[in-house]
Amino acid sequence: MSEKRNLTLVMDFYELTMSQCYFNQGKDKMVAFDLFYRKNPDDGGFCVFAGLEQAIDYVKNLHFSQGDIEYLRSTKSFSEDFLQYLSTVRFTGDIDAIPEGTPVFPYEPLVRVKAPIIEAQLVETALLLTLNHQTLIATKARRIVQASEGRAVMEFGARRAHNFDAAIYGARAAYIAGCAGTATTYAGKEYGMPALGTMAHSFVQSFANEYDAFLYYAKTYPNNCTLLIDTYSTLKSGIKNAIKVAKEYLEPNGYRLKGVRIDSGDIAYLSKKCRKELDANGMQDCGIVISNSLDEYVITSLIHEQGAKIDSFGVGENLICSKNSPVFGGVYKMVAAQENGEMVPKIKISDNVEKVTNPGIKNLYRIMDKETGKSLADLMTLEEEVIDPEQDLTIYHAMSKWKNKTIPGGTYEIRNLLVPIFRNGQLVYDLPTLKGIRDYSQREMDTLWEEIKRFTYPQEYYVDLSEKLIDLKLKMLQEYK
Structure with a gap:
């Protein structure tokens, strides 16, 4: 947005209280977090990932102003040493993410953060906020665009949005997903999309x-x-x-x-x-x-x-608020932490099976069928694993190893969905234009089978694990049991 605000304090207060504890330990060990979600809105078959540009902007500009420090001092919750540390903190870690506009699915890492633990903790809320919101709106907009069957859809939602930023960023997300333009003039100016009315x-x-x-x-x-x-x-x-x-x-x-x-x-x-x-x-x-x-x-x-x-549609409140399904359940979970100089996998266990996480630092691949050009499945592997597309590839259900599928070698191609965004705190990603993201998203949507895109009882898209990853997960579950 044109008028820069220091949004660093857009974080849950417990990010700071935890960070004070980490600071008191006298160490700032490296950790890895995955940002993912568990369920598609509207019981759909996919989501459209959006909001990465704003997440990048937050991380790039992370800093505590003098006013921020004075406010935190007034809460009487933090030591002077810690406040002094915060006054100098900048993000110095690595971030990988899926490009905006990509169709994505539950449980796969949309963003992977590797950083000193305080830095990784401090960015949690902002990453979730921007990615949850725009992915939710882009997904709803994509469904509406799909239903229109080639007829233009105009985003008319500003007066029903949840305040200024929701209207502006919601318009951006809707355009990524295929809306022809927006009634929100500011979004037209800021992002170069057609302003209509x-x-x-x-x-x-x-x-x-x-x-x-x-x-x-x-x-x-x-x-x-x-x-x-x-x-x-x-x-x-x-x-x-x-x-x-x-x-x-x-x-x-x-x-x-x-x-x-x-x-x-x-x-x-x-x-x-x-x-x-x-x-x-x-x-x-x-x-x-x-x-x-x-x-x-x-x-x-x-x-x-x-x-x-009807030749075209103007869609407002049901799009800009994703009224039928107004919450996107993205979460941010630790998957590895440094112990004795090595990154050790971590797992979160729950009585609810759907809340058990996939441990370790992972890569995410999209497996493409050579003959049809369609997506067959997404595969999570441990970071060090190498896949040879000329060899048979067996992929495994995330909780049950007996549920597996083998894809014959030579019949598929793979693409690493996680691309480098930050390295050692420096932005290494060339931000695409909004029009470029929109065109890319349409091409990617065309790789999905129609059964996955239908509104009623869509076919579940496979997000599976490599044998090494499922073995690690089951081993850790058994050890904790």
């Missing part, structure tokens, strides 16, 4: 009559005229006045009415009636835009069950 009902009401409102707007924007036709009566006046303006002003002056927008009523019925009137007047090129509490389920129903005649 025409008129509100208040504009129509401000004129003596609907026709005058439409005519004035058409004269102001003759090349890009879309008229909101449901202020009074969509069929009795709105569509008729829109056609009248097109015939009496736009067409005689060499222009065409670009579209009409319907924001209330029985959308399917009204869209069919409007389409019939437009076509009867030789206006087959005039699009019908609809808005009003849309999501992927409503859009699917309108298109496939109700036969609605």
